[in-house]
Amino acid sequence: MRDTLSLLFYLMRLRVRTRLEFRASLVIAWAAQAFGYAGVFASIWLIITRFENIGGWTWPQMALLLGFHTLGYALGACFTLVQLRRMEEIVLGGEFDTLLVRPLNPWAYLVFSGFNIEYGGHVLLGAGLIVWALPQIPIEWDVEASILIFGALVSAALITASMLTMIGACAMILGRARYLFGIYFDFWELSRYPASIxxxxxxxxxxxxxxxGYMAYVPVSVLLKRPVAYLGSAAEIAALAAGPISVLAAVVFWRFCLRRYQGGGG
Known part of the structure; x- marks a missing residue:
């Protein structure tokens, strides 16, 4: 187990070192991504400036929601999105067959060897929004609130990684899976807004x-003492448990697809 973990972290370090060979292009990529998201957030800010709120959410509250959503997504996607979005090509090209004969879990090899540090712009923007928004909002600070913030971000990252894993796993059965990412991102874009609207x-x-909805809307609503439809008093527990439950679902689904994998050609 220790040797496996050491190998996985070595693969991740190797990937980071390789990417850092081109620091200028990396910084440009961070800036481009941050500006792209900032443009979307600016349009939301303009709408709120014109109409004062979105579904009762003011700009500082929306900024906190967007910060949670962006940071949680980045922490999960840096391990999974680029790697598992290629599953269709990996399966159809026969590359996945070569992964199965290696003395390493194929999922672990894919996510660690393809660790993507190009989400730096997402991380900085998401963290910046959270840091700016928290002092603007009257939140009752205590140990419970601190645990909720940290735990919800971890849960959001786990949800992201789990959902992308399950979508990528579909390629082992269907052969084609890239179109499913489009459906996922349609819902993902909805989840950056308050679900109540x-x-x-x-x-x-x-x-x-x-x-x-557990990536940002539910935990931020709990922090703001706002009611969450269909969850009620269970919203806080659900926000923290959603990530681990998603991981269990992803593990079961990945193994289900792997057992039914019959080769994709190549």
Whole structure:
């Protein structure tokens, strides 16, 4: 076990060192991503400036929501998005067959060897929004609130990694899976807004079959003492438990798909 972990972290360090060979392009990529997201957030700010709020959410509250959403996503996607979005090509090209004969879990090899540090712009922007927004909002600071903030960010990262893992795993059965990422990101974009502004069917979807509401909306609502539809008093526990539950679901689904994998050609 120790040797396996050492090897995985070595692969991750090797990936980071390789990417740092081109520091200028890396910084440019960070800046480009940050400006892209900042443009979207600026449009939300303009709407709130014009109408004062979105579904009762003021700009500092929305900034906290966007910060949670962006940072949690970045922490999960840096291990999974680029790597597992290639699963279709990996399977159809026969590369996945070569991973199965290596003395290392294929999922672990993919995510650690492909660790992506290009999410630096996301991390800085998300953390910056959180740091700016928290002093603007009257939050009752105690140990419970601190645990909720830290735990919710970890949970958001786990949800992101789990969802992307399950989508990528579909390639082992379907052969084609890239189009599923488009569906995922449609819901992901909805989850950066308060779920309460959507129709009940979308609210239910964001806390059940597509649990992206737990990335930001549910934990931030709990911090702000706002009611969460369909969860009620269980919202805080659900926000912290959603990540680990998603991981268990992803593990089961990955193994299910792996058992039914019959080769993709190549």
């Amino acid at each position: 959507f129709a009940p069917v979308f609210q239910i979807a964001l806390v059940s079959v597509m649990p992206l």
